[in-house]
Amino acid sequence: MPSQPQLKDAQITVDGRIATLTLNRDDVRNELTGTQLVDDIVRTTEWINTDDSISVLILTGAGKAFSAGGNVKHMLNREGSFGGSVYEVQKKYREGIQRVALALHKLEVPSIAAVNGPAIGAGFDLACMCDLRIASSDAKMGETFVNLGIIPGDGGAWLLQRVVGYQRAAELTFTGRVFGAEEALAMGLVLSVAEPADLLAQARELATRIAEKPPQALRLAKRLMKLSQRQELPDFLELCAVFQGICHNTGDHIEAVAAFMEKRAPKFLGN
Known part of the structure; x- marks a missing residue:
């Protein structure tokens, strides 16, 4: 049995055949581009793919947010993932956030996003990278890239239409509007909505039903x-x-x- 990976900005817990990965950078609302969360997510999926004792992955966030996506201050200052020439920026995307989309696409077990709070931009796309989604009643979501004059560089335009269909994905992408959990439920983006205190229990109940299978x-x-x-x-x-x-x-x-x-x-x- 492969040992669990050593993570920097996230935490793994295992209960039976269920692994829970918690993004643990509440200080920056679990944003993905200025933390080690990309590496942590990739390492976790690679470990699960080689460990037959795991049957389900739950992905959630610690604190108030699921994930705020990209660091807007870094965008303003053209630094970090967003600084450099056209070639340098595309290289940073390929070696950064796009690795998460590929890793979750290659994940060999079902994944459940327990969306505990705001999931915005790349954070919203992170939820869409999972197979199933359950949202807290106070969660807010949005494919908000166009509001900042950019596009979903993490694959969101490919992911979202496969979740809600082309027309709804186009509306969300072109308007960049933020919406709540109940609307997400109505459009089929999430399976169910839970009270904040019950979110993880509901995700684990679903994960348990899946993990009981061969x-x-x-x-x-x-x-x-x-x-x-x-x-x-x-x-x-x-x-x-x-x-x-x-x-x-x-x-x-x-x-x-x-x-x-x-x-x-x-x-x-x-x-």
Whole structure:
């Protein structure tokens, strides 16, 4: 079993097969571009992909915000991630925030964003990078890049329309407006809205239901969900047949069928 990564600005806790990654820079509202959070998120996903004992990742923020996205003061002063020539800035994006989008896209287990507060700009896109989202009732969200004269350089234009459809994503991207949790629920951006004190418990309840499933089948199902976005149906069906062949030859499949027939709870071993 690989050891947990050493993180600088985030914290990992593990409960059974559920890992929770908490962004821990409340002093800067968990902003991503002036902290070590990008590296922390990437390290965490790489660790989970090599550790078969983890079946679900919950991503949340400590303090009042989920993530404020980019550091606006750095934008104003043309420093940090936002300073330099065109080539230098694009290199910083590729080696910075875009690594998070790629890492979460490659994550082999389901991910749940527990949006505990404002998720703005890149922070909003971070939530969209997860498979599932639950929001605190006092959360605020927005694809706000255009308000600052920039575009979603972290992949938000690709992500958001896959969550809410092109038309709604276009409206949110072109207006840059900020909206609340109830509207996010109505547009299908989040699965549910919880009172602030109940948010993590609700996220863990969902994570527990997922983590109870056969670990190998769960990871294969996640891979299929991602691969379906870029494959034609005939090629995709060929892959489904191979993955199904894998599943039919696992001990957990036999256990699942036996438990179903015997009307008992299954005991999965991940083999």
